[in-house]
């Protein structure tokens with residue numbers, strides 16, 4: 001609920017009541033965007049600056065290890081290995097900062113989903129089955145095809161990482177949903193009827209981080225960077241779309257809502 005005085009008549013106030021769920025999510029998404037922007041800008045600069053001295057540290061440790069008997073190399077190996085891990089993390093941060101503005105065109109959402117599914121099945125999701133429940137009649141969306149695939153790939157990767165062991169299934173659903181309407185930055189209404197859900201039957205999002213998973217560097221995994229969902233959130237917001245999640249143990253569903261491509265573009 002929001003209360004504000006009326007400018008032209010101080011005897012009155014304006015009372016704005018919206019359903020709690022949507023108000024929460026909108027407020028949070030604004031915070032996430034600005035937090036992500038400043039955290040990433042800063043982190044990107046740091047990443048760049050830290051990589052050089054790290055190369056020195058790693059090189060020095062390797063030199064040191066040459067003069068050590070094998071049984072004493074454990075510590076230098078640790079330095080080299082951990083340095084490598086930091087460099088990888090920094091590269092991910094830099095990649096995040098380098099994200100270019102989307103080159104949007106009319107795109108079949110199922111093509112992007114299929115590319116992500118195929119790439120997942122030959123790699124991190126080889127132990128899972130991925131089933132498609134598509135509505136083939138969906139019109140094209142207006143998106144950068146590579147970035148859209150990156151979004152789906154990140155969501156499938158998270159689902160696969162949550163579903164350890166054999167016998168799990170990831171479901172990819174697509175359908176038309178009229179109900180989601182948002183206000184664009186420009187003020188006009190945004191209708192986002194093209195809906196994709198990525199649903200897994202894993203343990204669910206850890207409750208202690210559930211409210212913050214779209215923020216950068218929030219991870220519930222031991223080796224997680226916590227940048228996957230921040231990237232998803234950034235790409236989707238650059239496309240004026242919407243991403244949300246519902247999770248209970250045994251069922252986690254990420255939902256991506258996208259606009260329909262403008263009519264004149266659909267033939268291209």
Ligand SMILES: Nc1ncnc2c1ncn2[C@@H]1O[C@H](COP(=O)(O)OP(=O)(O)OP(=O)(O)O)[C@@H](O)[C@H]1O
Pocket residue numbers: 158159162200202203204205206213218219220221223224225226227228229230252
């Ligand atoms: N499908 C899911 N099921 C359960 N937990 C999830 C799921 N998707 C995300 N999470 C939780 O949200 C956290 C944040 O995800 P995010 O993709 O941002 O980072 P990450 O996967 O930990 O690291 P990165 O993607 O950078 O390698 C995950 O660490 C995990 O705890």
Ligand SMILES: [Mg+2]
Pocket residue numbers: 154157158227228229
């Ligand atoms: Mg991830």
